Amino acid sequence: MKRFLTILLGCLVVFAGSAMANNHFDFSLHKLEADRPGNTLLVIGGIQGDEPGGFNAASLLVTHYRIKKGNVWVVPNLNFISIIKRSRGVHGDLNRKFATIGDSDPEFDTISRIKAIMLDDQVDMVLNLHDGSGFYRPTYVDRTHSPHRWGQSIIIDQKQIPARLFGNLDKIANQVVAEVNHYLFSKEHVYHVKNTRTREGDTEMERTLTYYAIRNRKPAFGVEVSKTFPTHKRAYYHLQVLEAYMDLLGIEYERTFRLSARGVRDAIKSGAKLAFYDNKIFLDVTDARKRLGYIPLKKASEIVFRPSSPLVAVVESGESYRVFHGNRRVTRLYPQYFEYDSSINAITIKIDGDERKVDFGNMVKVGRSFLVVPEKGYRVNVIGFYKPGTGDESGISIHKDDIKKRFSVDKKGRIYRVEVYRKKKFSGMVLVRFSDKREDLITSDSSKVSLLNVSDSRNGPRENDSSVKSEDSSYLGR
Incomplete structure (x- = not known):
């Protein structure tokens, strides 16, 4: 699906939540909701603190996007303390605690809260953003490009679920992959769908956020970007995927920067006030x-x-x-x-x-x-x-x-x-x-x-964006 995206240029859009200085950090939920009703997409970043592409992309949704139709809920900092400490998980891998967790676990409340958000009746689809190793390929090419790698893939746990909407996970994932593959910096960066076939005995994946969601009939996908890229290029690819999903769900949006490597890099750098x-x-x-x-x-x-x-x-x-x-x-x-x-x-x-x-x-x-x-x-x-x-x-x-x-x-x-x-x-x-x-x-x-x-974002001058090369030799996006 192709759309022309209106970009807000020269517009500062910043998050206005309040917080207190301390050493305990809860995640935050940001509901970007339009006056025109539509589907609701839940985006989760930072479940593992050493994956900056995912949590920076999710943060840019909050600070630099305006939703015109439908709704996007964003949790950009699910494992905030691990983000700050650059750790996969200060208290263990948070993405392995969705099957069972003891009430004495320090992340019990975090898991309980995010489960409740995912199962909210308004949520139609869940995306979990990750930075993964190498480049996923359906067949073995070399150590970096193989079925054992995760980067540049859309993860599904199984082909279909009996959901009210969007139950054909395989079809949706392939549609997104086909769209995003129009906006690659290199052919090596091509996306594929990776089906983990979790219910067929993958005990590791049975404990993940996405599998918890689909067991509760919520369409959910893992989004993996290769860790070989610098942070701003990881975020670029995450945003390409996110926009493809928003297009598919009929969610209309505006952003305040060009979707290019330079545009994403500058947007990330602008966010510390x-x-x-x-x-x-x-x-x-x-x-x-x-x-x-x-x-x-x-x-x-x-x-x-x-x-x-x-x-x-x-x-x-x-x-x-x-x-x-x-x-x-x-x-x-x-x-x-x-x-x-x-x-x-x-x-x-x-x-x-x-x-x-x-x-x-x-x-x-x-x-x-x-x-x-x-x-x-x-x-x-x-x-x-x-x-x-x-x-x-x-x-x-x-x-x-x-x-x-x-x-x-x-x-x-x-x-x-x-x-x-x-x-x-x-x-x-x-x-x-x-x-x-x-x-x-x-x-x-x-x-x-x-x-x-x-x-309260203010609209600046507008111009159409299209999928042509920008001055920094990177695709601008849809």
Whole structure:
């Protein structure tokens, strides 16, 4: 089935769930639902923490897709602690606990919750995303290409089940394979259907998520991408498969990037932002320094944050907090604790001579210089800027070279913190981002960055995408 996909360009769509910093991580369920009813697809990523192609692809569904018809439910981080620790399974293989599990098993609640979600009456089909070894081939070619490998295959446990809808698993899997094979980087990457014939005595597969689903008459498929690829190419193939299934189920959708290797890579890299305490603090840690010091956290309070991606986590570690994006540690936060002031929620800044009001929790783009307009009773601290004899840094025109680069949020030395205080209390923060003349600047306004609900995504300029070669010599997709 071929469709033209409308792409939302230049649009930031980010996840707005809240979480607390701790060392225990439950998975999250994200229901992407349209006003126009239709079938419901459940997508599960991260059942094994050492398979980043699957959990990054599932996360991109949450952050960069909008469903126009039907529903897509996504669990992108089923085994979150194992994702962070880059482990197949901290407490054993989670995908071998669906037949039996003792109530003393630390993953008993996880298994119980995901089983209930799968068996929800609204769910019509389940996809479990994996990164597998080598390249599956129906007949032996060599050690890497053989029936014993899993990569580049759609897994079914048996040909058919007595389901209300979509019971012919073999036919559906072959339709998806035929579609996805139009969008390969190389002929070696060809997809095949792999039938494990689980009920014929495969005791290993009898304990898996997909077999649990089909035993309960829920159509379910394993989606395997070869581990030989880098993460962004694994995610690319996962998304090709996911879109083929959505097309087959009649689910209509939009995404905010081109489905190419470069487009997926950039989308994954864009996803590490977080806000604390109702946007009092906003940090873009996509390319953050290894450590960020003197972060003004709230005294005697739990660390509550809102991430831009369901793969962003904040982990308490002694006197600091480690920030993860999936299985990558992006930075470490060293806090300084303050009482908070709630008397204001914005400041006025002159940016390159133009005056504008900026809410706390946003990032503004600066070309040459900025100046925070003085506000009686408040003082401004630009982290990394110093002028002898100055306790308040408002009213001063500040250029990039006036700030010590080692205090930037990012490694390139472009993003800096502007903090506001009322006496000894912290009022809020704005980020300033000095633009590079070599960049292609997307907007000329304040470049407001906020954490939005998926359903609140704003539509940018649109253009049709088709299956032609992109500039990075990779297929754009359907």
